[in-house]
Amino acid sequence: MESQQLAELTARARRLAVPGTRRVLGLAGAPGAGKSTLAGRLVERLGPLAVLVPMDGFHLAQAELRRLGRTGRKGAPDTFDAAGYAALLARLRAPEPGVTVYAPAFDRGLEEPVAGSIPVAPDVPLVVTEGNYLLHDEGPWAPVRALLDEVWFLEPDDRRRVSRLVERHIRFGKDRPEAERWVRESDEANARLVATGRTRADLVVPVP
Template sequence: MTPAFDDLLRRARALPRGGRRAVLGIAGSPGAGKSTLAGELVRQLNGAGEPWVAHVPMDGFHLADAELDRLGRRDRKGAPDTFDAAGYAALLHRLREEEYDEVVYAPGFERVLEQPVAGAVPVPPAARLVVTEGNYLLLGTGAWARVRPLLDEVWFCVLDEEERLRRLIARHVEFGKSPEEAAAWVGRSDRRNAELVASTRGAADLVVPGSAVPGRSRPAESADRDAAP
């Protein structure tokens, strides 16, 4: 059964238990709609009252281009070893385990510059649920293996492959690449990353098709693990 968005809201709302902050992870291949789903969850759960849900993207842990140049990894930007995975895991541990008496600042990611920005995302003490999204939340190698135990649940976004590629190319064009450069990048670097991410789908708690997310006009592939909340 494909979950409706109201089902997703109820499931997310129930995650904080016993006075403890919960962390919900949203994984999926590049362009599958992770940010759209996370943003809509946060917006609707917070409503018009005091915000109790925060959004912390994994993309803030991209290594800076200068460091990627030093490491010789600039042409693979977006691959697992072009992120500070250990730093991301440390932030999740702090958000989940430490006392909630101060604002925790997470890094953001500036898409126009394609660079991380330190201290850009505040998580206030009132946040009882943190929604974090990124490609590699379910990856079981290296420092990424520290991430999954720190997440109460992980949902996996899927989208029709043709539509996913179309949106991904359009996003690269929007932020400065020519259509030809965008298509080449998606066919080279993003394709390899997407295949790796897709291989982790079976470890997700819930598979969310694009049709379950408001604003998604095209149907996504069927979900085979999307048990109702």
């Protein structure tokens, strides 16, 4: 992402970060769109004004995916605790004085969510959250959009996005044929679903 584009997006996020209030900014997009990268850069630039709470902390645990028979579909909408994510967003929107909220994170090395990993102090004005299904309007995902003050939809070049996804899966333990198959059969099915929410975003962000 070019420095000018990042500066403009940071300025827009900063306008949401008003001390004494609590707002939530969402970054949505297909797998491999660059959501976590942009979210991290925004929070780094905003410093104490913002904290990052990824949607991925609400992945179901591997044991539960096995019980449900969904391990081969990990990353699909029904492999997350969507209701739990919505409940956390509702709690984050209404901070209680003196109460730190602890959000879960996702450990890619373990491929597991880790509870209580991210402290959100009550005086932080902006929560940045990112994930595939922030604009999904079906089932338990439907309440999420209304809990976000703004949502940006990241739109990268698809060939680069797919290439990045394959390399990510290899980096975290899959061999190349397995990574390519997973992207083709799982990630891209999810990407097509994610794309249907594009029109519900406040801003579409082209990603180089």
